[in-house]
Amino acid sequence: MASGETYDVVVIGSGAAGAMAALRAAEQGLSVLIVEKAHKFGGTSATSGGVMWIPNHGLGGEGDSREQVMEYLASVTSGPVNPEKLAAYVDQAPQMAKYLKAAGVELIVSPWPDYFPDKPGARADRSLICPTYDGRRLGDDRYPLMREQFNRFKLFHRYAMDLTETFALMMQQKGWRRVAANIIRRYWMDRSTRKVSARDRRFTQGAALMGATYEAVFKAGVKLRTGTKLENMVVDAGGQVTGVEVSSFGRTSTIGARHGVVLAAGGFEWNQELRDRFFKVPGLTRHSSSPEDANRGEALIAAEKLGADTEHTGEGWWIPTMTLPMPKASNYHEIHQAAFDVGRPWSVCVNRNGVRFVDEATGYDSFGQAMVADQEKTGANCPCWLVFDAKFRAKFSAGGLMPWAHTPEHKVPADWWDNYIFRADTVEELAAKITVPVDALRQSVNNMNHYAKTGVDPEFGRGGNIYDQFFGDPTVAPNPNLGPIDKPPFYAVPINNGDLGTKGGIRTDARARVIDVNGKPIEGLYAAGNCSGNPFGDCYPGAGGTIGPAMTFGFIAANDIAERSGNQRAK
Structure with a gap:
């Protein structure tokens, strides 16, 4: 087993939560490595609709407020919810969105109604999306390596569509045939890209969000390693997480983490044993619409070995x-x-x-x-x-x-x-x-x-x-x-x-720290995204209710690591 490689922060998983944690940590002056099990990066987020539910975002519209957001969430959440964690999300999500925009990721307010529109405090402007992104801005060596959208999000299994085009075709709105013709013509007129790859250079929906985010991630100097799977956590004599054990093509190695490990490796929807353990009606892994056999709960399993607690694991x-x-x-x-x-x-x-x-x-x-x-x-x-x-x-x-x-x-x-x-x-x-x-x-x-x-x-x-x-x-x-x-x-x-994934997993606090079964933080270990418990319990408040918290708690985790390491810069 090789060892000796060390970074300030190691992030497990390359989806929205991991990308944000890595970007924010690197911007704070920390050296960062993202470890991704798949051979392509972007995670489940790159295959999604790419919507973020960010209440009170301040990027357009009027009248939303913290009080209105809390009123809405109080009316739609049920069961045990950590009030401090929920408040951290409500307070930090707008800050994360503003930071993301400042990093060069364009955000657009979508008129998507909250999922419980009749509840007090509901609105129709809390979901943010990204416009179409030119994938070749990542470089011709990287653009084919981002995980692709599913066929269901493409016209004729080939041509990328944004949300406006998707709904025009889905509803057969007036002029929908012209929309389809324009999509096809645009693809074939892009002769320079066809010489590089059959993939459409137009990154839309989740690919647009992840493409724009990764342009900033790579610019910040973050390292990315694909085809590398988490096996175990490395812990010192005092119980602090100091690195990870990973495997790639049958070889195992350890990677040190001076200041923290962020688990952002997705949920457990493709692990039938964990579905049977947690879900009331388990269903089958193959009914999931996330990437096949991708999210198998490795982060959850590794964290439980250290005594991590779980939360909200009964729902997807x-x-x-x-x-x-x-x-x-x-x-x-x-x-x-x-x-x-x-x-x-x-x-x-x-x-x-x-x-x-x-x-x-x-x-x-x-x-x-x-x-x-x-x-x-x-x-x-x-x-x-x-x-x-x-x-x-x-x-x-x-x-x-x-x-x-x-x-x-x-x-x-x-x-x-x-x-x-x-x-x-x-x-x-x-x-x-x-x-x-x-x-x-x-x-x-x-x-x-x-x-x-x-x-x-x-x-x-x-x-x-x-x-x-x-x-x-x-x-x-x-x-x-x-x-x-x-x-x-x-x-x-x-x-x-x-x-679309699992709602629950590793229990975390308002600072995204992993909490053990005794209610104490496991030093040096953080989690964000679907491998952790979401802030809403069993509720899905609005479009982007997965990616919004994923990026927010990735942001929070990076801030906490930077502050603890003495590297935090002005927000």
């Missing part, structure tokens, strides 16, 4: 997903998010008893929580069914099944029918195919057809708030989320309770 950042074979590789499967599909008009979601159980247009995490609750109650959920008619099929995606304009019936692979996608001429025939009680499904559909006429869903209030309506169809009246399910053929796809 839930999102409905569905599964389809990969194009041209039918023996392999691909996970597709269905976060907004389940709340579109001309559709309904039912459990395996044929009964509705949720406002389908609610926030995707709340949808997942409802799946778990219904599974515990009835044993007939996880998966549930998304049922829709020909009007829905013509206009909207159903997970990985694209609308007719993209994937007409004759282009749907034969092995998909009645295995992944079910189709029938009547609701009754569809119920028989998916083995759901006929009378119950017929009643659920009839109810939705009545609600579509009145515009009111008396069961769950679908379409009754601005969040639901934000993802509805404005051409549908009187309720943009309700439309009659009455035009054959009728379809159904199974919906699993997928996730």
Whole structure:
């Protein structure tokens, strides 16, 4: 085992939390190494929507305040929440965003409603995004090495799309064909990049955030090592963490850390043993929509060996997903998010008893929580069914099944029918195919057809708030989320309770220090992002509720390390 290499700070994981911790520590004059298990950097964050929930950010809009933020969070969080940690997030998140912007990362205020818009203190301007980033600014040697977006975030599995383009195509808004043509033309006109890589130089969504952040990270002199996995923590006789043991291509080595180790290696959603240990309804690793087999909880396992406590481990950042074979590789499967599909008009979601159980247009995490609750109650959920008619099929995606304009019936692979996608001429025939009680499904559909006429869903209030309506169809009246399910053929796809990662993990305090089972900090050890417990408990308050805290507590951890080492500069 080789050893002897030492840095002031070692960061485990190259996603948003790790990148921010490294950037801030380096800016404070500390030498920093990022260790990344994968062969590409950027972590799960680079594959995400790249949204940060930063309340009271002060970067646009008026009227938000600390008091309003705390009022909102008090109304939506439940269960045990560390008030000091929550307050640290609320106070430091705006400071982190201003620092990120000063470092050269452009931030744009998004009009995304908070996920509980009817609660006191809710707003629609707390989510921040990054504009499209030119990936080649990282250098032609580095730009292909950032983790790519999933196929589901690309047009025809190739062309990068920003959020505006994505929603234009998703909703088939006026001029959507022109939008698609412009995306394709822009890619092929970029002849110089095509000589370097087939990857689109346009980094969008999570790749835009991580690309711009890593430009600053590399400029600050941070070192990055990929293909290197955390094995264990190195601890001195007094119990202080002084480094890490890592492995790469079968060789192990130790790397010293003079002032601190920051764990930012993601959650445990791809570790079935940990899912079975912590989750009420474990689900399967392969239903996760994070990068396959990436986040296996190595940081959590290593920290627990030192006696670290855990928190909020019973919940994931839930999102409905569905599964389809990969194009041209039918023996392999691909996970597709269905976060907004389940709340579109001309559709309904039912459990395996044929009964509705949720406002389908609610926030995707709340949808997942409802799946778990219904599974515990009835044993007939996880998966549930998304049922829709020909009007829905013509206009909207159903997970990985694209609308007719993209994937007409004759282009749907034969092995998909009645295995992944079910189709029938009547609701009754569809119920028989998916083995759901006929009378119950017929009643659920009839109810939705009545609600579509009145515009009111008396069961769950679908379409009754601005969040639901934000993802509805404005051409549908009187309720943009309700439309009659009455035009054959009728379809159904199974919906699993997928996730964007895990909400809980290593217990940390307001300074991002890892806390042991006796309630004391483990000296020299910090954690941020999904490998640690989030500040909201079981709640997902708004778009970017994962990345916002990840970057904020990475920022906090770096500040604490710098202050303790005597290297802290003016904020």
